[in-house]
Amino acid sequence: MTAPVGTSSPDAVWNRLARKAELRSKAGLTRTVRPRAAAIDLAGNDYLGLSRHPAVLTAAAAALAEYGLGAGGSRLVRGTTGLHEQFEADFARHTGTETAVLYSSGYMANLGAVAALAGPVLLDAHAHASLHDAARLAGGRSDTFSHNDLEDLERQLRELRPSIVAIESVYSVLGDAAPLREIHALTSAHGALLLVDEAHGIGTVGPRGAGGVAAAGLAGDPGVVVTATLSKALGAAGGVVAGPATLRRHLHDTGRTFIYDTAPPPAVIAGAGAALAIASESESAQTELARRAALAAEVLGAPTPAAGVLSPPAGDAKAATGWAERCAAAGVAVGCFRPPSTPDHRSRLRVTINTGVDAADFGRALEVIAATRPESEEA
Structure with a gap:
């Protein structure tokens, strides 16, 4: 039987993917998953x-014994425990933000934050893939400005008039920092929110590891939204969006990556909470x-x-x-x-x-x- 016009047979799909894999191999772009040695x-x-800090493992083990392996559901069904709410409060206090919302990953947090804030998005060209994906999935206009280039940022703020400018505090490839004060001055002047991904900043920079936003003196600024992952300096897993209480309410009511995703396991969040406490002690x-x-x-x-x-x-x-x-x-x-x-x-x-x-x-x-x-x- 002939396949309908406009469709491909399964064999054609797999053959096309195999040819692409061969081209990637020739270019040295094959990626291999291996157990760590x-x-x-x-x-x-x-x-x-x-x-592997003893206090982190102890906290995680106690939560594992009390709550079991998984969260048991989404945050709005059965997935939220006192540990989740305590971590959100502790993270907000640590970073100087009004509130925080936990997600299963930093990737999900970025998708949720950009979708919630809506409108045209302007991204640093070196911003994490999750932010670029979020801008595309949000369905609105998006563009990039040259990495850490304040002149290009100002030009595009005038031309694109974005609702959001998305950057990282510390960039995940080159390891350099964003000029946060200068960027914030520009976004404020043009009426745009500044979204700062602190994935590589939390625990590593700023007062007691509070991140780049705190280091720049912008903690709690209503024009700044912070996102982060718990999988870097905190040694755990999960993500967070931190900002005004109005944003938290909006994420709870409308955020698809919050509403429809399973909550991070309580044991992981207990460990992350212990890690946050240790990182912020000195x-x-x-x-x-x-x-x-x-x-x-x-x-x-x-x-x-x-x-x-x-x-x-x-x-x-x-x-x-x-x-x-x-x-x-x-x-x-x-x-x-x-x-x-x-x-x-x-x-x-x-x-x-x-x-x-x-x-x-x-x-x-x-x-x-x-x-x-x-x-x-x-x-």
């Missing part, structure tokens, strides 16, 4: 080593992170990062994967950024600073990374 971890995002963890970041930049000949992300250029995609594989063979786990994950379309190694790694091991890992660098790389 024993190694010095400079690939994960557990910047402060809190995922600034010693942030001081050690900064010291190690400066050391890594010196050894690898790279600019000192704003927090815990260092991404030296590696040539093309194949050179980057080869570098990462040589590090792995020597017992050092590092990340590997290749297009389309890199907004500047350059392949890079991704080294994350982990203060939970023994200091001597951290130093040895940097030596391995430097010694295995490709002979030829892009400047």
Whole structure:
């Protein structure tokens, strides 16, 4: 029987996908899922080593025993516990915002925040993929401005007149910081809300790890909305949107990624709450992170990062994967950024600073990374 006009047979679909996979392989863009092996971890995002902190594990274990494995439903059905509400209150207090709303991931938090705020969106070209996806899915107009370029931002604020400008406080690829005060001055002058993704800022920068917004003196500003993930410096999983109480009410009533998604497990949130408390007790963890970041930049000949992300250029995609594989063979786990994950379309190694790694091991890992660098790389 002939397939109807305008449709494809299943075989045609799979053949097309197989051809695309072959092209990606030739370009060095194949991505492989592997169980993690024993190694010095400079690939994960557990910047402060809190995922294995005894107090974090104890809190998670107690919640696991009390509530069981999963949340049991969405936040509005059976998924909300006192632990969820306590974390929201603690996070809002820590970041100086009025309220906060928990999600199952930072990705879901960004989708929910952008959809809720509605209207034209202007994004930094290097903003996380979840923010760009959120802008597209929201269905309105969206555009990008050149990374951290205040002149381009001001020009596009005049031309596009966006409702939202979306940026990161610390960028996940290059590891540089946004000029938050200057950007906020521009968004305020043009009547736009500023959405700041603090995924790599919470726990690593600002007073007691309160993030880049707090560091810029903008905590609680009604023109700023904060989003974050709990999977980086807090060593857990989940996401959060923080801002005015009006936003919280709107997310509860209309936010599809809040209403229809299963709540994060209570045990994970209990652990995240303990991690938040530890990270906010003093600034010693942030001081050690900064010291190690400066050391890594010196050894690898790279600019000192704003927090815990260092991404030296590696040539093309194949050179980057080869570098990462040589590090792995020597017992050092590092990340590997290749297009389309890199907004500047350059392949890079991704080294994350982990203060939970023994200091001597951290130093040895940097030596391995430097010694295995490709002979030829892009400047």
